[in-house]
Amino acid sequence: xxxxxxxxxxxxxxxxxxxxxxxxxxxxxxxxxxxxxxxxxxxxxxxxxxxxxxxxxxxxxxxxxxxxxxxxxxxxxxxxxxxxxxxxxxxxxxxxxxxxxxxxxxxxxxxxxxxxxxxxxxxxxxxxxxxxxxxxxxxxxxxxxxxxxxxxxxxxxxxxxxxxxxxxxxxxxxxxxxxxxxxxxxxxxxxxxxxxxxxxxxxxxxxxxxxxxxxxxxxxxxxxxxxxxxxxxxxxxxxxxxxxxxxxxxxxxxxxxxxxxxxxxxxxxxxxxxxxxxxxxxxxxxxxxxxxxxxxxxxxxxxxxxxxxxxxxxxxxxxxxxxxxxxxxxxxxxxxxxxxxxxxxxxxxxxxxxxxxxxxxxxxxxxxxxxxxxxxxxxxxxxxxxxxxxxxxxxxxxxxxxxxxxxxxxxxxxxxxxxxxxxxxxxxxxxxxxxxxxxxxxxxxxxxxxxxxxxxxxxxxxxxxxxxxxxxxxxxxxxxxxxxxxxxxxxxxxxxxxxxxxxxxxxxxxxxxxxxxxxxxxxxxxxxxxxxxxxxxxxxxxxxxxxxxxxxxxxxxxxxxxxxxxxxxxxxxxxxxxxxxxxxxxxxxxxxxxxxxxxxxxxxxxxxxxxxxxxxxxxxxxxxxxxxxxxxxxxxxxxxxxxxxxxxxxxxxxxxxxxxxxxxxxxxxxxxxxxxxxxxxxxxxxxxxxxxxxxxxxxxxxxxxxxxxxxxxxxxxxxxxxxxxxxxxxxxxxxxxxxxxxxxxxxxxxxxxxxxxxxxxxxxxxxxxxxxxxxxxxxxxxxxxxxxxxxxxxxxxxxxxxxxxxxxxxxxxxxxxxxxxxxxxxxxxxxxxxxxxxxxxxxxxxxxxxxxxxxxxxxxxxxxxxxxxxxxxxxxxxxxxxxxxxxxxxxxxxxxxxxxxxxxxx
Numbered sequence: 001x002x003x004x005x006x007x008x009x010x011x012x013x014x015x016x017x018x019x020x021x022x023x024x025x026x027x028x029x030x031x032x033x034x035x036x037x038x039x040x041x042x043x044x045x046x047x048x049x050x051x052x053x054x055x056x057x058x059x060x061x062x063x064x065x066x067x068x069x070x071x072x073x074x075x076x077x078x079x080x081x082x083x084x085x086x087x088x089x090x091x092x093x094x095x096x097x098x099x100x101x102x103x104x105x106x107x108x109x110x111x112x113x114x115x116x117x118x119x120x121x122x123x124x125x126x127x128x129x130x131x132x133x134x135x136x137x138x139x140x141x142x143x144x145x146x147x148x149x150x151x152x153x154x155x156x157x158x159x160x161x162x163x164x165x166x167x168x169x170x171x172x173x174x175x176x177x178x179x180x181x182x183x184x185x186x187x188x189x190x191x192x193x194x195x196x197x198x199x200x201x202x203x204x205x206x207x208x209x210x211x212x213x214x215x216x217x218x219x220x221x222x223x224x225x226x227x228x229x230x231x232x233x234x235x236x237x238x239x240x241x242x243x244x245x246x247x248x249x250x251x252x253x254x255x256x257x258x259x260x261x262x263x264x265x266x267x268x269x270x271x272x273x274x275x276x277x278x279x280x281x282x283x284x285x286x287x288x289x290x291x292x293x294x295x296x297x298x299x300x301x302x303x304x305x306x307x308x309x310x311x312x313x314x315x316x317x318x319x320x321x322x323x324x325x326x327x328x329x330x331x332x333x334x335x336x337x338x339x340x341x342x343x344x345x346x347x348x349x350x351x352x353x354x355x356x357x358x359x360x361x362x363x364x365x366x367x368x369x370x371x372x373x374x375x376x377x378x379x380x381x382x383x384x385x386x387x388x389x390x391x392x393x394x395x396x397x398x399x400x401x402x403x404x405x406x407x408x409x410x411x412x413x414x415x416x417x418x419x420x421x422x423x424x425x426x427x428x429x430x431x432x433x434x435x436x437x438x439x440x441x442x443x444x445x446x447x448x449x450x451x452x453x454x455x456x457x458x459x460x461x462x463x464x465x466x467x468x469x470x471x472x473x474x475x476x477x478x479x480x481x482x483x484x485x486x487x488x489x490x491x492x493x494x495x496x497x498x499x500x501x502x503x504x505x506x507x508x509x510x511x512x513x514x515x516x517x518x519x520x521x522x523x524x525x526x527x528x529x530x531x532x533x534x535x536x537x538x539x540x541x542x543x544x545x546x547x548x549x550x551x552x553x554x555x556x557x558x559x560x561x562x563x564x565x566x567x568x569x570x571x572x573x574x575x576x577x578x579x580x581x582x583x584x585x586x587x588x589x590x591x592x593x594x595x596x597x598x599x600x601x602x603x604x605x606x607x608x609x610x611x612x613x614x615x616x617x618x619x620x621x622x623x624x625x626x627x628x629x630x631x632x633x634x635x636x637x638x639x640x641x642x643x644x645x646x647x648x649x650x651x652x653x654x655x656x657x658x659x660x661x662x663x664x665x666x667x668x669x670x671x672x673x674x675x676x677x678x679x680x681x682x683x684x685x686x687x688x689x690x691x692x693x694x695x696x697x698x699x700x701x702x703x704x705x706x707x708x709x710x711x712x713x714x715x716x717x718x719x720x721x722x723x724x725x726x727x728x729x730x731x732x733x734x735x736x737x738x739x740x741x742x743x744x745x746x747x748x749x750x751x752x753x754x755x756x757x758x759x760x761x762x763x764x765x766x767x768x769x770x771x772x773x774x775x776x777x778x779x780x781x782x783x784x785x786x787x788x789x790x791x792x793x794x795x796x797x798x799x800x801x802x803x804x805x806x807x808x809x810x811x812x813x814x815x816x817x818x819x820x821x822x823x824x825x826x827x828x829x830x831x832x833x834x835x836x837x838x839x840x841x842x843x844x845x846x847x848x849x850x851x852x853x854x855x856x857x858x859x860x861x862x863x864x865x866x867x868x869x870x871x872x873x874x875x876x877x878x879x880x881x882x883x884x885x886x887x888x889x890x891x892x893x894x895x896x897x898x899x900x901x902x903x904x905x906x
């Protein structure tokens with residue numbers, strides 16, 4: 001009701017508001033007559049005077065000695081009344097104990113109508129707990145079952161109802177029953193008690209932003225609907241009594257739902273600095289069912305700073321930071337020792353911490369100044385003792401560090417916003433502290449913070465600091481990851497009470513109402529462990545908040561050597577992530593080969609970077625990138641179609657593979673051919689080069705259609721730029737496969753080799769031992785290209801099945817972190833033939849000759865351009881150019897194309 005002081009926060013936890021009546025209240029004690037609304041609730045009645053200078057009067061039914069009818073009056077005799085919100089001021093409730101008589105006359109309804117309903121509730125309040133709960137549930141069920149969705153709320157006569165169910169609308173400290181209805185065009189929520197509105201309406205096409213599944217009371221039976229900015233209703237958190245009903249509605253809403261960023265993609269973005277630490281933690285909280293609209297599962301953020309006494313905060317000083325590898329309860333070794341001793345003597349089920357790191361009481365401990373009404377609701381109409389309130393960060397940190405049962409973390413408000421929760425803007429009287437008699441007012445800031453805004457800004461800087469960025473994954477392991485539960489939680493000193501964990505109790509299976517209510521209260525008040533998101537150690541973030549972008553070169557690409565060139569390449573690659581790849585246009589086209597181009601490589605000649613292509617026509621051609629002209633065309637091996645090539649680092653020597661099962665060493669500066677040798681029983685399909693750290697030599701990998709990969713030792717000769725390669729003497733090991741090997745790539749450190757086969761298998765091998773480390777699944781057809789990220793943590797693969805996969809390979813066992821199967825154009829049935837990767841963007845070549853630019857930030861194709869045809873785009877690479885970005889592509893059409901960004905117009 002507009003202008004009403006009544007809200008559901010005035011009820012006790014679990015209490016239900018039914019309906020209201022227009023009445024006049026007569027208090028015989030002071031002979032006053034007041035018009036207002038009489039509100040009927042499951043455990044109390046409330047009278048709200050129209051004149052807001054008078055308090056709302058609440059009478060708990062358990063304090064009522066009699067409820068009767070005298071003529072046109074309904075008379076209530078009670079021994080206690082509670083006064084709230086006098087003059088509409090938020091203040092502790094006033095509890096008055098005496099004999100009170102309240103008389104009500106009804107303006108529109110009859111006293112008999114209200115008396116009958118109230119008498120049932122009053123009778124329930126006098127019963128033993130179990131009988132009381134059973135009778136209350138029966139009354140609630142009876143009343144709610146008679147309320148149906150009012151079709152008059154439908155805005156369109158042509159709307160058809162597709163789904164209807166009983167639900168509970170969840171908001172901070174409030175659970176309000178009602179009905180949810182889905183029609184062909186809208187979603188409606190109708191509260192049984194029409195509080196705070198008669199009905200909520202969400203247009204599916206224009207209002208709904210996204211829908212997210214949620215837990216409620218540790219059950220997977222809720223969803224949260226977010227609406228767009230223009231909507232009056234910003235969110236709707238709905239809990240169902242059956243998971244199947246929640247599943248059904250979510251499935252019906254899914255076609256209208258905005259796709260959410262996948263967990264694996266978000267992790268990848270965070271590792272590369274696309275997502276800040278703050279945004280990534282918000283994402284993880286939401287993915288783990290933490291919501292700002294459910295205080296029992298409020299988002300949790302870590303303490304990162306532990307210095308609240310210094311005059312300045314030096315973010316470069318590691319000593320100011322909290323140890324993120326330990327839970328709060330383990331930060332103090334003396335306290336931890338006592339907890340472990342208690343744990344050893346504790347009967348099953350054992351736990352280390354009897355208090356949680358985030359619960360409704362802790363949320364409101366921090367936010368009491370901003371949401372005093374919530375505090376009063378949680379604490380039965382009272383504020384906490386002034387000495388126990390959030391008075392200073394230093395005091396709170398010391399309590400967290402040394403308190404016997406204080407293990408709370410922080411809330412997101414400490415790292416975002418204006419810090420208004422630190423200031424008593426409402427002028428609430430929270431009482432005076434016993435130590436010095438000072439009133440509780442604003443939170444005392446540390447000396448290094450001048451204002452609340454300054455505090456939030458510096459804490460945010462600390463959260464995003466290099467130190468925290470390097471360690472944050474350790475805290476994620478504790479809260480959302482593999483150290484959250486089970487034996488690993490015990491080892492990590494991170495074990496909480498069993499009722500904190502999902503799956504610890506199935507409320508649907510608890511028949512006894514009192515036991516169920518007890519479990520619900522414990523779950524609601526004690527705190528809930530987030531949904532476990534990771535079962536393996538969380539990967540660390542790359543060095544730097546915005547990491548050095550990763551080169552698209554493979555380990556076989558030429559190293560230019562000079563620091564100036566490396567700096568230039570770094571500067572250039574930084575610009576790629578800012579969109580320069582999307583500005584590529586053809587600069588030069590070479591129509592030199594008569595058959596399909598099968599390999600690209602680069603080398604440095606007199607300081608200029610040159611590209612080399614080989615083809616099934618048997619020719620090797622070289623191009624000056626800076627000048628955009630062809631400078632060499634030779635046929636190194638007569639009558640031998642070339643299938644692969646690579647450059648030996650720091651030299652002008654190339655290794656060539658042929659269709660005649662041969663491998664050869666070719667010196668491009670003097671056009672000399674060395675060691676043409678049959679090394680396989682079928683054609684060469686791919687070549688790779690790595691390092692043998694033990695021997696100081698290079699390791700050459702040759703893949704073949706004969707279902708094998710062979711590792712060869714390439715020895716350095718007289719100088720670092722000269723090599724000696726003598727098969728079969730230099731064979732190290734042969735790696736057997738079940739089908740033709742199509743693609744391979746060396747780990748940057750040279751310690752691993754990845755291979756992909758014609759039948760879709762993907763393998764990891766140890767180098768140079770040849771020990772098979774892992775088999776990676778996911779492809780259903782030929783794995784056409786694979787690449788490690790230059791830091792060695794990721795492996796990307798693409799195949800003829802149109803699938804792109806990203807694996808985390810620096811953990812044991814490796815695991816898939818991202819996968820996309822829907823990149824093809826709607827009207828095209830294509831497959832992928834080649835790729836290049838810079839860590840933030842992936843360039844793909846397709847069987848139809850298209851070049852795709854795939855953005856790892858959005859995990860979508862951001863540009864598609866016809867690069868070659870007819871036929872496939874077979875090779876793609878980024879040149880280590882020092883002046884500008886140059887992408888080189890080649891295809892079955894025999895063309896080699898140089899691509900440069902469109903000139904920037906000032």
